[in-house]
Amino acid sequence: MSVQAVGRRSVLDIAAEVLVADPSASLAEVAFAAGIGRTTLHKQYATRDDLMRAVGHRALDLWEQAIDGVEEHEDGGLRAFVAAMVPIGPQLAFLWRTPLFDHIEDINRRWRSAEQRGLAVLHRARALGIITADVPDWWLLQTFHSLVYVAAESVRHGDLAPRGAPDLVVSTFLKGLGR
Numbered sequence: 001m002s003v004q005a006v007g008r009r010s011v012l013d014i015a016a017e018v019l020v021a022d023p024s025a026s027l028a029e030v031a032f033a034a035g036i037g038r039t040t041l042h043k044q045y046a047t048r049d050d051l052m053r054a055v056g057h058r059a060l061d062l063w064e065q066a067i068d069g070v071e072e073h074e075d076g077g078l079r080a081f082v083a084a085m086v087p088i089g090p091q092l093a094f095l096w097r098t099p100l101f102d103h104i105e106d107i108n109r110r111w112r113s114a115e116q117r118g119l120a121v122l123h124r125a126r127a128l129g130i131i132t133a134d135v136p137d138w139w140l141l142q143t144f145h146s147l148v149y150v151a152a153e154s155v156r157h158g159d160l161a162p163r164g165a166p167d168l169v170v171s172t173f174l175k176g177l178g179r
Contacts, residue, residue, distance in 0.1 A: 011036065011044075012058040015051060016094040023098075027051060049100070056101050059091035060110045067117045075170070076124030082148060083166040089152020096145065115141060130174065147173050 014034045018025045027048055031041040045051035066084035070077040085092065101107045122140050125131045131140065147169045154160035160168065 010058065011041070012055050013091060015055045016059060017090045019052070019055065020090050020093045020097065052098065052100055053104065053107070055091075056095055056098065056104070056107050057110075059088070059095035060107065060114060062088040062091050063095070063114045064110075064117075067114060067121070070121055072124060074128070075130055076126075076128050077121050078125045078130065078173075079166050079170050081118070081121045082151070082169045085148045086152050086155060086162065086165045086169070089149065089156065092145075093149060093152065096149065118144075144173060 011030075011034045015030045018030050018033045022029070027041055027045070028038045030051065031038040034041070041051070045054060063085070066081065066088060069084050070081045073080060095101065095111070101111070119137055119141055122131060122137075122144060126133060126140075151160060151165040151169045155162050155165055
């Protein structure tokens with residue numbers, strides 16, 4: 001069985017899920033979850049750090065693809081952006097929650113680029129008057145990411161239907177929880 005894909009899921013995607021659930025998971029635990037032998041995984045990723053970096057780059061690939069797929073709509077592409085990000089929640093959670101990546105320049109460079117490109121989607125919504133202009137960009141981005149993260153986790157736990165997630169995120173993002 002290929003180390004790159006197990007069925008229709010990437011070993012790196014499975015690794016992200018395992019490592020989000022248990023950040024201390026070993027290569028053996030990742031291999032078990034992926035349904036492959038530890039030796040097979042070691043052939044591709046000699047160390048745990050090698051696997052972590054590969055999973056980080058995979059998460060960035062998916063994040064960049066999510067941004068690339070956003071088309072402008074009457075909401076500036078906001079709902080489409082959420083709809084593209086929620087399914088990759090485990091990969092984003094892994095990326096956003098792994099301190100190792102604070103010290104890896106190529107990951108940091110791609111991360112900053114993805115954030116800026118995602119912020120451009122939020123700026124389009126702001127230019128359309130959908131998002132208030134008096135919120136700093138850092139807060140706008142962090143709030144948006146937090147809602148996407150919570151929605152993805154809620155879908156993963158079965159508390160939220162995948163199809164309902166984008167509308168709930170956008171509604172909460174735009175209107176908050178107040179009356």
